Amino acid sequence: MDYKSTLTVCPYCGCGCGFYLETVNGKLVGTKPSATSPVNNGKLCVKGWNVHEFVQSPRRLTNPLLRKGGELVEVSWDEALDYVAGELRRIKAEHGPDSIAFLASAKITNEDNYLLQKFARAAVGTNNVDHCARL
Amino acid sequence: MAGLAAAFGSGAMTNSMEELAGADTILVIGSNTTTAHPLVADRLYRAKKNGATIIVADPRKIQLALTADCYVSQALGSDTALINGIAHIIIKQGWQNQEFIDANTEGYQEFKALVESYTPERTTEITGVSAEDLYFIAEKYAKAPAGSIVYCMGITQHTSGVDNVKSLANLAMLTGQIGRESTGVNPLRGQNNVQGACDMGGLPDVYPGYQKVDVPANQAKFEKAWGAELSLKPGLKIPDMLAGLGDGSLKALIVVGENPMMSDPDQHHVEQALKKAELLVTQDIFDHQTAQLAHVVLPGASYAEKDGTFSNTERRVQRVRKAVEPVGDSKADWEITQELSNRFGYPMNYASPAAIMEEIATVTPQYAGISFERLEGEGIMWPCPTPDHPGTKFLHAGGKFARGKGLFHAIDWRLPAEVVDEEYPLWLTTGRAHVHYHTGTMTRNSPSLHALMPEGFAEINPAEAERLGVSEGEMIKLTTRRGSIQAKAMITDRVRPGMVFVPFHFMEACANVLTNPALDPVCKIPEFKVCAVKLDKAA
Numbered sequence: 001m002d003y004k005s006t007l008t009v010c011p012y013c014g015c016g017c018g019f020y021l022e023t024v025n026g027k028l029v030g031t032k033p034s035a036t037s038p039v040n041n042g043k044l045c046v047k048g049w050n051v052h053e054f055v056q057s058p059r060r061l062t063n064p065l066l067r068k069g070g071e072l073v074e075v076s077w078d079e080a081l082d083y084v085a086g087e088l089r090r091i092k093a094e095h096g097p098d099s100i101a102f103l104a105s106a107k108i109t110n111e112d113n114y115l116l117q118k119f120a121r122a123a124v125g126t127n128n129v130d131h132c133a134r135l
Numbered sequence: 136m137a138g139l140a141a142a143f144g145s146g147a148m149t150n151s152m153e154e155l156a157g158a159d160t161i162l163v164i165g166s167n168t169t170t171a172h173p174l175v176a177d178r179l180y181r182a183k184k185n186g187a188t189i190i191v192a193d194p195r196k197i198q199l200a201l202t203a204d205c206y207v208s209q210a211l212g213s214d215t216a217l218i219n220g221i222a223h224i225i226i227k228q229g230w231q232n233q234e235f236i237d238a239n240t241e242g243y244q245e246f247k248a249l250v251e252s253y254t255p256e257r258t259t260e261i262t263g264v265s266a267e268d269l270y271f272i273a274e275k276y277a278k279a280p281a282g283s284i285v286y287c288m289g290i291t292q293h294t295s296g297v298d299n300v301k302s303l304a305n306l307a308m309l310t311g312q313i314g315r316e317s318t319g320v321n322p323l324r325g326q327n328n329v330q331g332a333c334d335m336g337g338l339p340d341v342y343p344g345y346q347k348v349d350v351p352a353n354q355a356k357f358e359k360a361w362g363a364e365l366s367l368k369p370g371l372k373i374p375d376m377l378a379g380l381g382d383g384s385l386k387a388l389i390v391v392g393e394n395p396m397m398s399d400p401d402q403h404h405v406e407q408a409l410k411k412a413e414l415l416v417t418q419d420i421f422d423h424q425t426a427q428l429a430h431v432v433l434p435g436a437s438y439a440e441k442d443g444t445f446s447n448t449e450r451r452v453q454r455v456r457k458a459v460e461p462v463g464d465s466k467a468d469w470e471i472t473q474e475l476s477n478r479f480g481y482p483m484n485y486a487s488p489a490a491i492m493e494e495i496a497t498v499t500p501q502y503a504g505i506s507f508e509r510l511e512g513e514g515i516m517w518p519c520p521t522p523d524h525p526g527t528k529f530l531h532a533g534g535k536f537a538r539g540k541g542l543f544h545a546i547d548w549r550l551p552a553e554v555v556d557e558e559y560p561l562w563l564t565t566g567r568a569h570v571h572y573h574t575g576t577m578t579r580n581s582p583s584l585h586a587l588m589p590e591g592f593a594e595i596n597p598a599e600a601e602r603l604g605v606s607e608g609e610m611i612k613l614t615t616r617r618g619s620i621q622a623k624a625m626i627t628d629r630v631r632p633g634m635v636f637v638p639f640h641f642m643e644a645c646a647n648v649l650t651n652p653a654l655d656p657v658c659k660i661p662e663f664k665v666c667a668v669k670l671d672k673a674a
Contacts, residue, residue: 004458006456006457006458007454007456008438008439008454008455008456008458009327009438009445009447009453009454009455010327011327011437011438011445011577012327012572012577012578013171013172013173013323013324013325013326013327013448013572014172014323014324014325014326014327014329014330014447014448015152015172015173015174015175015447015448016327016445016446016447016448016449016451016453017174018453021439021458021459023458023459026459026460027459028439028458028459036513037513038153038451038513038514039152039174039447039451039453040174040177043174043177045173045174045569046569046570046584046587047570047571047572047578047584050581050583050584051581052439053580053581053582053583053584054437054577054578054580054581055437055438055439055440055459055462056459056462057421057580057581059421059422059580060420060421060434060437060462060463060465061419061420061421061422061426061432061434061435061463061465062434062462062463062464062465063434063463063464064431064432064433064434064464065429065431065432066430066431067429067430067431072427072429072432077464077466077474080431080433081471081474081475081478082478083431084389084414084416084431084433084475085475085478085479085480087387087413087414087430088387088414088479089479089480091386091387091413091414095386097366098366098368098370099384099385099386099387100385100386100387100388100389101370101371101376101379101385101387101388101389102388102389102391103373103376103388103389103390103391103393103395104332104335104337104391104392105328105332105337105391105392105393105468106324106325106326106327106328106329106331106332106392107326107327107328107392107393108328108332108391108392108435108468109328109331109438109441109443109444109445109455109468109469109488110328110331110332110334110335110443110444110445110446110452110492110495111443111444111469111488111491111492111495112391112443112467112468112469112472113328113331113332113335113336113337114335114336114343114491114494114495115468115469115472115473115476115483115485115491116337116391116468116472117335117336117337117342117343118361118483119472119475119476119479119481119483121336121342121348121357121361121363121365121366122357122361122362122363122365122481123363123476123479123480123481124479125363125364125365125366126366126370127339127340127348127366127368127369127370128339128370128371128376128385129336129337129338129339129370130337130338130339130370130371130372130373130376131329131332131337131338131373131393132326132373132393132395132398132399
């Protein structure tokens with residue numbers, strides 16, 4: 001049995017509680033609060049105690065999907081990303097960079113957000129970047 | 136955050152969470168803290184145990200109201216009047232901190248002239264809060280050795296949201312309750328990395344670190360750093376993006392980690408706009424209502440499947456660590472963006488999130504001293520300008536504001552965009568329930584949490600239940616000018632007579648079918664917290 005415990009940060013509210021995700025043979029099995037986190041000092045709320053549950057849900061999206069003939073069908077990453085890159089190039093050429101917009105996210109990491117806004121601003125050439133900070 | 140940035144020069148929680156436990160008076164306004172931020176509530180209860188005075192102002196009698204020293208139920212949308220009324224009493228009684236005002240602020244005379252008209256009589260008439268309570272709040276807050284304000288979406292999700300925040304900033308400057316331990320104006324951020332998404336430039340008018348895109352020197356700095364030509368024109372906010380899709384000026388929308396179909400007001404209108412896109416891409420961990428309209432759906436990795444950092448509500452940057460491999464063929468969002476950018480023709484070649492943070496530190500002054508090596512342990516609170524800087528627990532120390540002088544704003548109270556009338560006679564407000572989170576994408580896929588609260592509901596006062604002839608758990612129909620939903624009645628005096636509350640987590644009883652898309656003119660936040668509704672017993 002391969003047991004691991006990984007210190008990380010909660011994805012729910014803005015408190016940012018620290019906890020250990022417990023895994024057995026690559027499966028998430030539990031959450032334990034971090035006693036040394038300055039945010040939660042060994043405590044968690046009901047959402048935090050159950051925060052490992054949704055990650056390996058059978059309902060997770062596992063493959064890129066592309067709409068063909070009205071239906072979303074599974075495709076390879078190559079096909080999905082080539083399609084998006086091609087459409088973005090076409091739309092930028094036909095309608096200009098400001099005809100394209102991006103929603104960044106309060107759920108993804110700083111590094112994820114940084115690259116997304118850099119792609120929008122430096123590659124596409126638009127400042128049309130927002131996220132639901134107001135919700 | 137626009138309100139705090141205008142007043143102080145920085146749009147973030149001024150003090151740390153732990154400092155709340157040491158405050159002498161805490162005013163909690165528009166924050167259902169025990170439900171939405173349990174570990175902040177923990178500090179409030181500890182402060183209370185230490186002898187602090189806890190004041191709760193919320194239209195709903197939330198859990199924290201039960202232990203507060205003073206609880207007031209202001210009328211929905213009357214916050215600016217309430218805060219001006221408190222300031223009026225403070226000035227009339229001479230409780231203001233004149234030394235602080237003279238040394239560190241500007242705009243005081245205009246503010247003083249404006250609040251002159253917010254007499255206790257007028258304030259009571261607008262807000263429904265008694266003069267006795269107004270005096271109590273004014274005295275306890277102004278005279279406290281350390282007074283702190285905590286607020287959340289109950290203050291901001293209004294057409295007057297920015298005004299409400301500026302009013303709270305006025306109150307803190309008036310009394311000098313800022314720039315010291317356990318004081319300050321403290322917005323609780325609702326999502327785990329909303330602070331970080333703002334810090335990283337996930338906003339239409341700023342680069343990372345709140346550097347304005349329409350300032351040529353900033354443009355030149357980032358053009359050099361990124362090796363690309365950049366636009367000086369600020370971009371569109373979400374409501375303008377939806378309008379742009381509607382009128383055909385916007386053709387493509389890439390949506391990462393959001394579900395605007397459920398999180399934005401007036402759902403029917405949002406659906407019509409999204410359906411007009413020539414290219415709609417969603418990138419997320421679950422299927423959702425927006426993904427069902429998309430041309431391309433990309434599977435992202437969850438927080439447990441990748442490395443990186445989140446920045447919490449108190450500006451603390453903390454390490455997120457990979458515990459398991461991504462499910463199926465899903466990938467971390469940064470990897471997806473990098474691969475897309477390479478195919479688009481703008482090469483990116485980052486080996487890891489740590490390498491991205493190295494670049495972030497070079498262009499973002501607040502993060503200049505942050506690196507993954509330094510984030511082992513307790514994390515670092517920005518601003519952290521150099522590699523040997525310990526980080527910053529509270530902002531504006533000694534009244535030295537980020538913008539120079541703190542700025543008072545003279546602000547009149549305005550009615551909400553929609554008010555009750557004969558046809559729609561009740562006030563509707565929306566918010567969270569303790570078990571669930573946001574649009575429910577994560578919590579409703581968690582079996583334990585789903586079991587605790589499997590379905591939506593509408594809170595109504597016992598008097599309303601009697602008038603409608605419904606009992607606990609019976610279905611009622613809620614209708615506004617936007618649409619209608621059905622939900623089970625929860626009969627409770629948490630809501631006053633004439634008021635209804637609906638949580639926004641449940642797509643089958645979706646609060647945002649009902650809510651008003653009217654926006655704050657500055658920050659474009661929708662008025663989720665107030666609209667007019669009518670109730671019927673479901674057929």
